[in-house]
Amino acid sequence: MSKPETIDYKSAGVDIEAGNEAVRRMKQHVAKTHTSAVLSGLGAFGSLFSLKDAVAGLADPVMVQSTDGVGTKTKVTVMAGRYEELGRDLVAAVAGDIAVMGARPLTFLDYLGIHKVEPEIIEAIVRGMSDACAEAGIALVGGETAEMPAVYAPGELDVVGFVTGVVDREKLLDGSTTQEGDVVYGVESTGLHTNGWSLARKLLFQVAKHKVDDTPAELEGKSLADVLLAPHANYVKPIRRALDAGLPIRGMAHITGGGLVENTPRVLPEGFGADIDVRSWAAQPIFALLQKLGNIDAEEMHRVFNMGVGLAIIAPAGLLEELSTAFAPFRVWEIGKVTRAHAGVKLVEAE
Amino acid sequence: MSKPETIDYKSAGVDIEAGNEAVRRMKQHVAKTHTSAVLSGLGAFGSLFSLKDAVAGLADPVMVQSTDGVGTKTKVTVMAGRYEELGRDLVAAVAGDIAVMGARPLTFLDYLGIHKVEPEIIEAIVRGMSDACAEAGIALVGGETAEMPAVYAPGELDVVGFVTGVVDREKLLDGSTTQEGDVVYGVESTGLHTNGWSLARKLLFQVAKHKVDDTPAELEGKSLADVLLAPHANYVKPIRRALDAGLPIRGMAHITGGGLVENTPRVLPEGFGADIDVRSWAAQPIFALLQKLGNIDAEEMHRVFNMGVGLAIIAPAGLLEELSTAFAPFRVWEIGKVTRAHAGVKLVEAE
Numbered sequence: 001m002s003k004p005e006t007i008d009y010k011s012a013g014v015d016i017e018a019g020n021e022a023v024r025r026m027k028q029h030v031a032k033t034h035t036s037a038v039l040s041g042l043g044a045f046g047s048l049f050s051l052k053d054a055v056a057g058l059a060d061p062v063m064v065q066s067t068d069g070v071g072t073k074t075k076v077t078v079m080a081g082r083y084e085e086l087g088r089d090l091v092a093a094v095a096g097d098i099a100v101m102g103a104r105p106l107t108f109l110d111y112l113g114i115h116k117v118e119p120e121i122i123e124a125i126v127r128g129m130s131d132a133c134a135e136a137g138i139a140l141v142g143g144e145t146a147e148m149p150a151v152y153a154p155g156e157l158d159v160v161g162f163v164t165g166v167v168d169r170e171k172l173l174d175g176s177t178t179q180e181g182d183v184v185y186g187v188e189s190t191g192l193h194t195n196g197w198s199l200a201r202k203l204l205f206q207v208a209k210h211k212v213d214d215t216p217a218e219l220e221g222k223s224l225a226d227v228l229l230a231p232h233a234n235y236v237k238p239i240r241r242a243l244d245a246g247l248p249i250r251g252m253a254h255i256t257g258g259g260l261v262e263n264t265p266r267v268l269p270e271g272f273g274a275d276i277d278v279r280s281w282a283a284q285p286i287f288a289l290l291q292k293l294g295n296i297d298a299e300e301m302h303r304v305f306n307m308g309v310g311l312a313i314i315a316p317a318g319l320l321e322e323l324s325t326a327f328a329p330f331r332v333w334e335i336g337k338v339t340r341a342h343a344g345v346k347l348v349e350a351e
Numbered sequence: 352m353s354k355p356e357t358i359d360y361k362s363a364g365v366d367i368e369a370g371n372e373a374v375r376r377m378k379q380h381v382a383k384t385h386t387s388a389v390l391s392g393l394g395a396f397g398s399l400f401s402l403k404d405a406v407a408g409l410a411d412p413v414m415v416q417s418t419d420g421v422g423t424k425t426k427v428t429v430m431a432g433r434y435e436e437l438g439r440d441l442v443a444a445v446a447g448d449i450a451v452m453g454a455r456p457l458t459f460l461d462y463l464g465i466h467k468v469e470p471e472i473i474e475a476i477v478r479g480m481s482d483a484c485a486e487a488g489i490a491l492v493g494g495e496t497a498e499m500p501a502v503y504a505p506g507e508l509d510v511v512g513f514v515t516g517v518v519d520r521e522k523l524l525d526g527s528t529t530q531e532g533d534v535v536y537g538v539e540s541t542g543l544h545t546n547g548w549s550l551a552r553k554l555l556f557q558v559a560k561h562k563v564d565d566t567p568a569e570l571e572g573k574s575l576a577d578v579l580l581a582p583h584a585n586y587v588k589p590i591r592r593a594l595d596a597g598l599p600i601r602g603m604a605h606i607t608g609g610g611l612v613e614n615t616p617r618v619l620p621e622g623f624g625a626d627i628d629v630r631s632w633a634a635q636p637i638f639a640l641l642q643k644l645g646n647i648d649a650e651e652m653h654r655v656f657n658m659g660v661g662l663a664i665i666a667p668a669g670l671l672e673e674l675s676t677a678f679a680p681f682r683v684w685e686i687g688k689v690t691r692a693h694a695g696v697k698l699v700e701a702e
Contacts, residue, residue, distance in 0.1 A: 039413060044525070045605050045617070046417040046449040051517070055406060062390060066397040067460045067513055068495050075501050098397040109418045111511045113464070144419050144511075150426050150552075151507045158502055160462045160495075162418055162513040166402070174395070201501075254396050266396070 015147065018117040022145060025123035029130035033140040037106075047141035049107050051166075060169035064103035067162045068094050068256075070194040070232075075201055078155055079212040080225040083121050086159060087128025088231035093194045093256070094161035095136055096232075099239045100252035100267075100311070102173035103165035108133050110143040114157040117147045125159065128231070136236035138163070171243075175251025175267030175314055182250060183317045184264065184274050184336035186281055187327050189310030193232040195257045196304040200228075203293040218289040227286050233310050233330060242313075242326035250314040255306040261345045262303060264312045264336075273343045276302075276336035277350040283308030302347060314338060366498065369468040373496060376474035380481035384491040388457075398492035400458050402517075411520035415454035418513045419445050419607075421545040421583075426552055429506050430563040431576040434472050437510060438479025439582035444545045444607070445512035446487055447583075450590045451603035451618075451662070453524035454516035459484050461494040465508040468498045476510065479582075487587035489514070522594075526602025526618030526665055533601060534668045535615065535625050535687035537632055538678050540661030544583040546608045547655040551579075554644040569640040578637050584661050584681060593664075593677035601665040606657040612696045613654060615663045615687075624694045627653075627687035628701040634659030653698060665689060 039048035055061040070089045077086045095105045110129055112122065122145055133140045152158065192200060204210045204224060212225045219227055235254075242249060251267030253260075264274050278298065287308060291301050301307060312335070313323065324332045336345075390399035406412040421440045428437045446456045461480060463473065473496055484491045503509065543551060555561045555575060563576045570578050586605075593600060602618030615625050629649065638659060642652050652658060663686070664674065675683045687696075 039520075045451050046415045046454065046514075046516075048452075048523070049414045049416070050520070051402075051406065051412040051414050055402065055412065061402040061406065063400045063402050063458070063515070064397040065400070065458060065460055065493060065513075065515065067462050067493060067511075069462065069464065069497050071497065072499050072501055074499075100396050101399075103397065107414070107416060109416055109513060111418050111420065111462070111513075113420065113509045113511075142416060142418060146420050146422065146509075148423050148425075148509065148549075150423055150549075151504060151509055153502060153504050156502045158464045158497075158499065158509060160418075160464075160511050162416075162460060163397075164414070164416065164515055165397075169390075169401070172399070198499075198501075 015117055018119055019145065019147065021119040022117055022122035025119055026126045029127045030140050032130050033133040033138065035139060038139045038141060047109065049139060049141055054106055054166050058166065058168040061166050062169050062172060063164060063166055064098040064101050065164045066094055066097040067160060068097065069158055069160050072197040072201060073194055074157055074159065076212065076228050080229060082225065082229055083124035084128040085229045085231045087125040088132040089194055090159050090161040091129050091132035091136065091138070092232035092234035094163045095138060095236050096254045098163055098165045099236045100173070100254045101167065102171050102243060103167040104240065105136065105138045105163050105165040105236060107141045107164045108138050109141060109162045111160040112145045112157060113148055113152060114145065115149050115152040115154055117145065132234055136234055173249060173251050176269055178250045178269055178272055178314050178338055180338060180340050181317065182314050182338040183334050184276060184338065185313040185315060185320065185323055186309035186333045186335035187235065187311035187313065188331045189306045189308055190233045191227060191230045191284055191286060193306055193310055195306065199294070199304055200290055203290050207293050216289060218285050220285060235311055238327040238330060242323060245322065245326060247319060247322055247326065248316055253312040255310050255312060259302045259305055259307065260309060260312060261299070264345050267314055268338065271340055271343070273339050273341065273345065274336045275339055275346050275348045278347050279349055280335045281308060281333040298347060309335060366468055369470055370496065370498065372470040373468055373473035376470055377477040380478045381491050383481050384484040384489065386490060389490050389492060398458070398460065400490060400492055405457055405517050409517065409519040412517050413520050413523060415449040415452050415516045415518055416514065417445055417448040418511060419448065420509055420511050423548040423552060424545055425508055425510065427563065427579050431580060433576065433580055434475035435479040436580045436582045438476040439483040440545055441510050441512040442480050442483035442487065442489070443583035443585040445514045446489060446587050447605045449514055449516045450587045451524070451605045452518065453522050453594060454518040455591070456487065456489045456514050456516040456587060458492045458515045459489050460492060460513045462511040463496045463508060464499055464503060465496065466500050466503040466505055468496065483585055487585055524600060524602050527620055529601045529620055529623055529665050529689055531689060531691050532668065533665050533689040534685050535627060535689065536664040536666060536671065536674055537660035537684045537686035538586065538662035538664065539682045540657045540659055541584045542578060542581045542635055542637060544657055544661055546657065550645070550655055551641055554641050558644050567640060569636050571636060586662055589678040589681060593674060596673065596677060598670060598673055598677065599667055604663040606661050606663060610653045610656060610658065611660060611663060612650070615696050618665055619689065622691055622694070624690050624692065624696065625687045626690055626697050626699045629698050630700055631686045632659060632684040649698060660686060
């Protein structure tokens with residue numbers, strides 16, 4: 001028998017050098033997010049973050065955590081070859097989920113699964129994540145990049161974020177103090193954010209056969225890539241401003257999968273519902289384009305897409321000005337009223 | 352122009368019903384892991400875990416976190432159609448990374464990205480995760496399942512875990528108190544754990560053209576599926592027993608990617624190295640089979656695979672009996688010595 005061929009890890013499809021190069025490129029970006037609470041030391045198999053300051057003064061500290069990806073928005077990222085926004089999307093999507101509960105996000109970890117490691121792609125994603133974390137005061141403390149050519153389709157990748165924050169138990173926001181007559185305020189989104197992408201891609205690229213660089217008339221001169229890849233609005237800082245200003249917010253719903261219709265009721269007590277006036281704000285043109293392409297009814301549109309509202313805030317009437325100040329540059333509208341006449345969300349068209 | 356076909360989310364490739372069914376099936380399993388620290392309430396966009404008891408009595412609480420997947424072990428899972436072990440693997444792999452630093456793992460979140468949601472598959476993975484979490488005293492507080500037919504290859508999936516624990520800063524284990532003459536103790540692994548899978552799959556299924564149910568003579572009657580899918584050893588409880596017993600452990604290295612050669616030095620201070628005697632324990636037969644199939648040298652084997660040692664413990668001489676008691680049923684061996692004669696790990700064959 002002849003001597004068998006020697007097989008090493010690289011010939012098995014894992015490029016360790018590319019992985020090391022990606023790690024080298026990441027470091028400068030990640031470092032921007034590190035405060036003195038990030039402890040780094042010898043032999044770290046995990047990341048270290050000092051909780052001392054974060055829990056000081058909290059009578060009953062509660063850890064709030066969330067994980068998510070960005071759905072198949074990654075496909076459009078790949079089509080356009082623009083990766084930095086993806087990192088921003090991930091942080092805004094995941095951190096928003098705990099910020100709406102009143103938590104102060106402390107740390108972020110990411111996982112990137114990818115068909116083939118390209119150091120420039122990894123660097124662009126991590127740069128976007130780092131910038132978004134730094135802006136929101138979150139430490140990017142760890143992460144993992146896995147090259148898995150047999151699992152991910154050629155050219156494809158998935159990104160996953162994990163966020164951890166803390167809040168004093170009595171300051172947890174869950175909508176339980178909601179009263180009849182409270183207002184639903186809507187904070188504008190920057191576009192599709194990270195939900196509804198399977199349907200959006202089907203409509204734009206299969207039904208309408210668009211290319212990602214097309215500029216459909218409905219988009220008023222912008223390209224699909226520019227409109228679609230606009231990063232998810234990062235609401236962490238504005239939410240902190242509103243809460244630190246002491247605004248009497250009852251609860252906030254991050255408008256993710258399920259839209260206004262399914263997310264708003266998540267912060268309403270039993271027996272309460274909301275009438276949302278769909279004429280009270282103007283959704284970006286991309287939503288009308290999608291609706292037309294799929295002949296989709298309004299109710300379904302409001303279940304799949306955020307329709308231009310990324311955050312619903314339940315609060316007493318009369319707070320529009322204060323909320324607008326806290327959430328600038330994002331616009332805030334009065335989009336509905338809390339009611340006890342029905343449960344869930346009713347889409348109405350008030351005159 | 353004719354009325355366009357109405358397109359909904361399901362026709363775009365996302366099966367919401369299957370997702371809801373998967374969530375229904377998960378609940379009973381996840382509930383097993385919940386203690387009174389897990390707070391569940393209205394409108395939760397994130398998971399809630401009370402830190403009150405966890406940080407009580409810690410002078411300087413440090414949060415320790417890690418994220419990882421299980422590599423392309425998922426491919427073998429899919430080949431064999433056995434998913435429960437995958438959940439166990441994920442918890443053991445990720446929680447082990449913070450347990451070795453002395454942290455008490457508190458919470459776990461998971462992300463499952465998959466080509467197509469099959470509720471039974473999701474349930475099996477979550478059952479395995481829940482059982483492993485419950486055994487290790489970890490609360491499975493959250494997770495996300497994403498169906499992405501365009502990103503994952505047909506039949507494929509990726510799983511990602513995220514663990515958070517705490518430790519008092521003075522009890523952080525980083526190997527810094529290591530002294531010359533300390534012993535490297537090895538704790539047995541249950542097989543390949545979650546590293547080296549791209550190479551292992553290439554050797555077994557491409558070079559040797561095995562099927563996953565084959566029983567190669569080298570495996571002493573066991574099938575490849577049984578040997579390969581043996582879940583990653585969960586060291587969380589044994590590590591806690593050893594630390595709670597006050598054993599003077601300097602540091603512990605989780606033997607993951609990079610093997611003993613690259614992981615052991617991560618808990619040795621600068622100027623220290625280790626001589627590892629490769630005859631001092633018996634690796635499982637699967638490693639010899641892989642080495643033979645690839646004609647791989649010993650050094651490379653010890654960089655890619657754990658070679659039968661899942662955990663390296665640096666501690667003073669004379670602790671074999673106490674460590675064996677703490678780590679039972681896992682066997683413990685003296686596998687090497689700490690030295691100042693060289694840095695890094697030298698593989699030796701002592702007589």
